Structure formats: structure tokens, C-alpha cells
Amino acid sequence: MNMGNSVQMLKEVRADRCTLPASTIRPIGDRATIASYKCGSREIKAGCDLFRPGAPCSVIYYLVDGCMFLYDLLEDGRRQILHFALPGGMLGLYPNRVAIYGTQALTDAVVYVISHASLGSLLKSDAETGLQFMWTVWKERNLAYDHLSSVGRRSSRERVARLLLELFVRFRMRWPHHSIEEMHLPLTQEHIGDATGLTNVHVNRVLRDLREEGIVEFHYRRLRILNPDKLADVAGIDPHVALSWAKSDSSSGD
């Protein structure tokens, strides 16, 4: 499945080295443009909800700083993490202005608050931004499809390896100071379980195996990729595909 020099590939995961056309590595609009439409900002402490599933949600949020995740809650409390949002992401857009999913902060986070009306005029006055926004949603959809495929058809080992690789690439794109050897990933094993459709106990066993095989370590929010080639292999991922994930956050696609 996998070949060659993943170490090199992963080390080069940096926006400023990305070999794509410059136009593709922009976030939605730019922060300044978005900022001019905001009607306030809000800080969320790590572990707190920006909004819960079912709560009224009458404004839209633009994530400026920090890391958050989108989740669905079942009747009995089981949780499924749907998406990890990084700066540049748009949150809280729902029909009927009621949140379908919840959004919780993994680190302390800052969002701009934007009214529906402002977003409307932004999209009308700036067609370019509208298109970029569409691309962003389109790529979130594809990321969701990848996760669906992973959770529906892959083993626990593959799922965990894929998630770690995905998060490594996406975090590294944004915060290039992280290294393969040591990255701060603000998750617990329970988050990994909720994102991959596994229990925290089983995630723990999978991680132990991967650690004992010298492939990857994840412990107390610290990720160490010991053998990138093997990790990509276990994940069943061509490193080139991994690179395309990085684009999912910040670029406008092709």
C-alpha cells in the first residue's frame, strides 16, 4: 500500500512549503475581512461548550484561535465526534437556528460572533468569499465521507492510525513548530474513541499495541510518531492523500 519516504513527506507538511498554487492555501476570506463583519467575539475555556446540541443558535461563529470539535449526542449519552475544527472554521450555521450538533473547545479558544444578516451581506458583496466558503463546506463533507468509510469498514487499528495521521497533518499545517517526534494534540483517549466509534478502553489497547510495535505513542495529549512509514502503512494511507487533508482546512481546493 504505502511506499517510500513518509518521514520526508510528513516533515514537509507545512503550509509555507506546500506545492499548491498560492491561491489554494488561503483560509476562508481572510481574517481581516471576516473581522470587519463580526459583531463581537467570545472566549471559550478548554472543555466548555460553545453550544450544546438542541440549543438555540442565533448567530454564527468564526473560529479564530484554538481547537474545537463538533459532536452528536445520543439519547443514552453515547457521543460521536464528527469533526475537529481548527482556526478558520465556521461554526453554528443551522436551519431554524437550532444547533443540531454541539461544539466543545479542546483548548482555550476564541471565536468571532457574526450575525446571520452580516454573513448574508458578506456573501452577497464578496462572491469570492462565498465561493471559498462553499469549498470549505465541500471539503468538510469529504472529510466526513472519509471518516464514514473508516468507521464503517476499517478495523480499530486502522481507524486509530488514520485519525492520528489526519490530526498530525492538520495540526502541523497550522502550527508548523510541532515535530513528528513530539506534538501536542489536545485530546484524551476518550476523544479518539468518540471520533473513531470505539470505546476508550479499546482505544487504549490499540494504542498499547502500536506503542509496543514502535509505531506511534500517544499519552497525555502528547503524540510521538516513532515510525511514520509503518504508521502510514497501518493506516492504509498514501502520504500524498494525507497531504490533501491539510488542504481541507485552509485552502479553497482546486
Next chain:
Amino acid sequence: MNMGNSVQMLKEVRADRCTLPASTIRPIGDRATIASYKCGSREIKAGCDLFRPGAPCSVIYYLVDGCMFLYDLLEDGRRQILHFALPGGMLGLYPNRVAIYGTQALTDAVVYVISHASLGSLLKSDAETGLQFMWTVWKERNLAYDHLSSVGRRSSRERVARLLLELFVRFRMRWPHHSIEEMHLPLTQEHIGDATGLTNVHVNRVLRDLREEGIVEFHYRRLRILNPDKLADVAGIDPHVALSWAKSDSSSGD
């Protein structure tokens, strides 16, 4: 979980009775507008691929008639169905013009062929259509999130019940002549398995149980909902939510 009169709710699943503002039940643009931008059309026989994963895909398709599905193929042949597309859906939009996912017809289908250039000018000249397109993608994303949650956290029984309910509602919106008592759903049990992350054998057992309990029958592409209340209950779905799925295909959201 569920209460009340699902029979009534499900019977009223018809676009022309939808209590939403009229503006929300339009498909993307309208067919006539899209048609004016097409550069040809193509027919696909049931069971045939419009394109396979990995194939070059240099044009975009607008589904005019029939039913198709989007799928991902793993190295070893396992398949995950990602989305069932109904008329009004847009297919084949990929970065680098290489298909990430495959698209196969469930029934004989007709698509309009649209060049990237034409789509570009359509979106530029008709901002309204651009917004509708964005909404469509956004709702596909939410549907993918629902599936992810289902496959990641629900039992086989719940997953199958949810899928049948979803498909019933979406098909019924488009083809109101179908009834609860008898609907033609162009799927096999294997498709159900590939969409829910189960094996065809296990889907069969689940369907047998549901049949023996007098809840729902699915056999040779025919769906009979025997007890809508129980079905909604097994699926863990508030019928109101089911109605919102119907909007996912044809409406522009809120």
C-alpha cells in the same frame, strides 16, 4: 423516545404539503437554468458506474433522473456507500479532477454534463444559484454527519431502521406516489450493508427480526412499513427530524 402519530407524519411526507416557505423546496437552481449550461447529457444503466474511484473526472454531472449512490472502495474490495443521490444532486466535483469516490446507478439514470468552466460562469452570473449550491453541499455534509454518528455509535438494528426511514422519507418527497404500505426502493440488502457498515448476512438477520416483529419488511427492492411508530422508535428518531432529511435533497435550507 418517540411518540404519537408517525403514521400521519410519514403519510404527509410530500413536497407539495411541506409546511416550509415555498422558497425552501426548490432544487438547485432549476432544471431549466442548469440545462442552459449543460454541454450534453448521458444515460447510465442500472448497476453501471458513472465513474470509478480514481478515474479522471474532467466534467461535472447534474442528476436529472434516476437514483445513484456515491461509494468508497478499500484496497481489499470492501465498499462503503457514502450517499444516495436523487435528482437535483450534483456529482463529480473533485479537486485535481480525479474522482475520489465512485458513483454508480441504482436505476437507469440520466445526467446533464457540465464543464467546469460552465459551472464557474453559472455561479458567477447567478449568485442565487451559488448560494443554493452551497446549501446543498452543506446539507450533504450534515447527512454524512448523521450517518457517521449512526455507524459509529448505534446498534445494527438502529442503523438499519434509520436508513430505511431516511430512504423512505427522501424517496417519498420526490416520488409521492409511493406509499407507506409499499414502496419501490432500488436497493439490495448488500447496499444496505454497505451503507450501514454491516455485512449483507447480518443485515439479513436484522431484517428478519424486524419482519417477525411486524415492524418493516424489505425484500427484493420492495419496502413495506408495517408499523411506522415502532420503526421510528427502533430508529430512535423523532419523525420531525425525519422530515428535515427530506429537505436535504431539494431545498435551500432556512
Next chain:
DNA sequence: CGTCATGTTGAGTAAACTCAATGGGTGTGG
């Protein structure tokens, strides 16, 4: 009427889960 796709069933297996107890790190407050 035969063939093929699709559906059905059984028996045995494997993957992941549950429950429950224990251990380790981190951060806080005395």
C-alpha cells in the same frame, strides 16, 4: 425452464464491548 442474482439459515469465530479494579500524571491548595 434454467440461470443468476439475491436472500436465508446455521455453526463456529473473532473483534470489540462491559464491568470493575488498579495505576500514573498533573495540577492545586495547604
Next chain:
DNA sequence: CCACACCCATTGAGTTTACTCAACATGACG
């Protein structure tokens, strides 16, 4: 700076769910 508390991770034993393999039945369709 130490002690305590809490969150997080770890491990074991037993169970459940869904899977695999294989045989067989049935409906659809030419």
C-alpha cells in the same frame, strides 16, 4: 514543596455483537 484529589490511562476476565464461511432457497428474468 508536599499531599491530596481528580482525571486519565491501563489491565484482566467474561460477554456480546457482528463476522466468516458455507450451504441452500427463492424470486426475477430471459
